[in-house]
Amino acid sequence: MKTDVVVLGAGIVGLSTAIHLARRGKSVVLLDRRGAGEETSFGNAGLIQREGVFPYGFPHDFGALFRYALNNTIDAHYHVRALPGLVPFLIRYWWNSGFTQHQNIASMYAPLIENSIAEHADLIEASGAGDLIRKDGWMKVFRSDKERDAAYKDAEKLSSTFGVNHQKLSSAEMKVLEPSIKVDLSGGLRWTDPWSIRDPHSLNKTYLIYFQSLGGRLVSGDAATLEHILEGAGWRVATPEGPLEAKEVVVALGPWADTVTRKLGYRFPLAVKRGYHMHYGMEEGATLNNWVLDAEKGYFLAPMLRGVRLTTGAEFANRDAPKTPVQLTRAERVAREFFPLAERRDDEPWMGARPCTPDMMPIIGKAPRHEGLWFAFGHAHHGMTLGPVTGRALAEKMTGEKTVIDIKPFRPDRFVA
Structure with a gap:
């Protein structure tokens, strides 16, 4: 079997890249060991984060560092056994999170984020996925005036610098918007530009159907079997149907990228932040009208098709270590005091691994x-947000077009020669 391009990985990044290559007349095979969007792209808060100009950095204030060191928070957790291997990554991550470095990174990262809504909108319209999308933003809610005021100040800076829109909400307005929240809030902050996804997995599947309508194929296979065809110009990968050869290959394997890149001699400083989610019913008469972050506790509640999705923060661990959903247990306890959650609707917690670089850029x-x-x-927390704009920019680069954004800041050789 032969094709122009094989895209390894059918998450949102690989799927979007495959779509944009197929649109440009390439014959494209999308290869994955599972299906479309069944790994990291399956579980997240379901946000297209137009406001996410600043990638999630490593805290620099000693209070936060001490709190995380105790290893008992909802928003961060670590495996002690994994720390020795993570130290080089964490040092570089911490340094890049310094004020000056983080500001510089945001200026380079901004064009990706600025195009996130428009590029998703293109694929949503083309695939007929509009019923899976809401366009009314998401909210942070605050329990203290101090945290509220600090968030308002940061939002003003972000809006003035990058043109991101927001709305400040009083305690009384919050009671109208979310009457089922059980705790007293000092206020809220709505980011009005982002869109939310009612079921990320369904959106991936809808994009897949659109890709197939363009002539693309999804096949099962093991990306680790990829080999360079030395006697020719191309690549070969094993599939159950036999060897598949292509002129070009795209590695869009998220946290599993190293299964291919290391064999080819590339040593990227890629780590993972694992995360968990669980779906819940609601007590009779309760409503959750918005995507809500309990900002001072570090968990998210999202009204998904399957129920209320509770998501956790970051777990620093080895990618393939067994699940340890302690953050979910902590979050559920606090969330039940915050909102009238009912029964669990999943047999077990879902876990995914976000692929992260030490400079927070893909x-x-x-x-x-x-x-x-x-x-x-390497899109970290913003894979779902940045999949379509990444796919378009890379497809344009591969076909010799002018790219929708300058992708030089994200070039691979910033890490390897």
């Missing part, structure tokens, strides 16, 4: 030492 572009090899991974 790796997008041509491999430095191989022809026909392209990378698109």
Whole structure:
């Protein structure tokens, strides 16, 4: 079997890249060991985060560092055994999170975020997925005046610098918007530009159907079998149907990118932040009208099709270590005091792994030492947000077009020669 391009990984980044290549007349095969959007893209808060100009940084204030060191919070958890291997990554991550470095990173990251809504809108319209989307933003809610006022101040800076819109909400307005919340709030902050997704997995499946309508194929296979065809110009990967050969290959494997890149001699400083979610029913008469972050506790409640999705923060662990959903247990206890959650609707907590680089920016572009090899991974918390704009920019680069944004800041050779 032969094709123009094989895209390894059918998450939102790989799927979006495959769509944009197929739109440009390429024959494209999307290869995954499972299905579309069944790994990291399956579980998240379901946000297209137009406001997320600043990637999630590592805290620098000693109070937060001490709190995380105790390893008993909802928003962060770590495996002690994993720390020795993570230290080099964490040091670089901490340094890049300093004020000056973080500001510089945000200025480079902003074009990706600024195009996130428009590029999703294109695919949503083309695939007929509008019923899965809400366009009324999401909310942070605050229990203290101090945290509220600090968030308002940060929002003003973000709005003035990057044109992100927000709305300040009083305690009385919060009671009208979310009457089922059981705790007293000092106010809220609504980011009005982002869109939310009622079921991320369904959106991935809808995008897949659109990709297939363009002539693309999804096949099962093991990306780790990828090999360079030395006697020719191309690549080969094993599938149950036999070897598949392509002129070009895109590695969009998220946290599993190293299963391919390391074999080819690339050593990217890629780590993972694992996260968990669980769906719940609501007590009779309760309503959750918005995507809500309990800002001072570090968990998210989202009104998904399956029920209220409770999501946790970041778990620093080895990618393949067994699940340890302690953050979910902590979050559920607090969330039940905050909102009238009812029964659990999943048999067990879902867990995913977000692929992260120490400078908080994805790796997008041509491999430095191989022809026909392209990378698109490392989007951390913003994979769902940035999948379509990444896919378009990379497809344009691969076909010699002018790219919708400058992807030089995300070039692979910033980490490897």
